[in-house]
Amino acid sequence: MIKLEIKLMKNILGANDEIAALNRKLFAERGVVVMNLMGSPGSGKTTLLEKTLVRLVDKIKIAVIEGDLFTAKDAERIERAGVEVIQINTAGGCHLDAAMIQKACTSLDLNAIDLLIVENVGNLVCPAEFDIGENFKAVVLSITEGDDKPLKYPLIFKESEVTLLNKIDLLPFTNFDLRSAREDLITLHPTIKIFETSCTGGTGLEDWCTWLLQKVAR
Numbered sequence: 445m446i447k448l449e450i451k452l453m454k455n456i457l458g459a460n461d462e463i464a465a466l467n468r469k470l471f472a473e474r475g476v477v478v479m480n481l482m483g484s485p486g487s488g489k490t491t492l493l494e495k496t497l498v499r500l501v502d503k504i505k506i507a508v509i510e511g512d513l514f515t516a517k518d519a520e521r522i523e524r525a526g527v528e529v530i531q532i533n534t535a536g537g538c539h540l541d542a543a544m545i546q547k548a549c550t551s552l553d554l555n556a557i558d559l560l561i562v563e564n565v566g567n568l569v570c571p572a573e574f575d576i577g578e579n580f581k582a583v584v585l586s587i588t589e590g591d592d593k594p595l596k597y598p599l600i601f602k603e604s605e606v607t608l609l610n611k612i613d614l615l616p617f618t619n620f621d622l623r624s625a626r627e628d629l630i631t632l633h634p635t636i637k638i639f640e641t642s643c644t645g646g647t648g649l650e651d652w653c654t655w656l657l658q659k660v661a662r
């Protein structure tokens with residue numbers, strides 16, 4: 445029984461990887477850089493996106509794909525920032541897969557986009573297992589989630605090129621050990637880029653946006 449489930453999972457991931465490869469090829473042909481933005485519910489992904497879009501919208505052409513279980517609440521927030529947004533509702537599904545992105549992209553003019561940001565479903569586990577054809581993954585970890593999360597959910601931090609330690613302004617009010625969290629991140633992924641950000645105070649957002657612009661210019 446257990447063996448069968450493992451085999452099934454391998455088949456699902458194998459089929460997903462094939463579509464992800466097609467997506468990646470399409471994005472490269474159209475000159476679109478794609479970021480897969482991941483993190484727990486409440487880590488601040490959508491707010492970070494809003495603050496990022498405000499800073500970049502005059503500099504590069506951006507579109508957003510919003511993955512959510514049921515609502516369009518986040519997509520409505522992103523639309524207000526003045527960028528094109530496609531909503532994917534997974535109807536309870538806990539991650540986005542390559543086929544969902546392939547389908548969503550048929551409603552986008554990829555030639556007119558420099559950066560496509562995919563906000564994945566809030567979850568630290570399986571979004572990291574499903575390649576969607578992105579150029580790189582980013583994970584938002586908020587201070588209030590606890591410094592133990594990198595070691596408890598290692599895959600997402602190994603897979604992500606960049607981690608945003610978000611809500612950094614709340615550090616004095618928690619027992620989050622910043623040094624130990626940074627050490628764990630580097631142990632898991634020696635080349636990981638780490639930003640300390642606050643979307644209320646604005647800490648780190650300029651540096652983050654500068655880094656993101658460089659990713660698009662490359």
Ligand code: MG
Nearest residue numbers: 489490518563
């Ligand atoms: Mg969100």
Ligand code: ZN
Nearest residue numbers: 538539570571
């Ligand atoms: Zn899932």
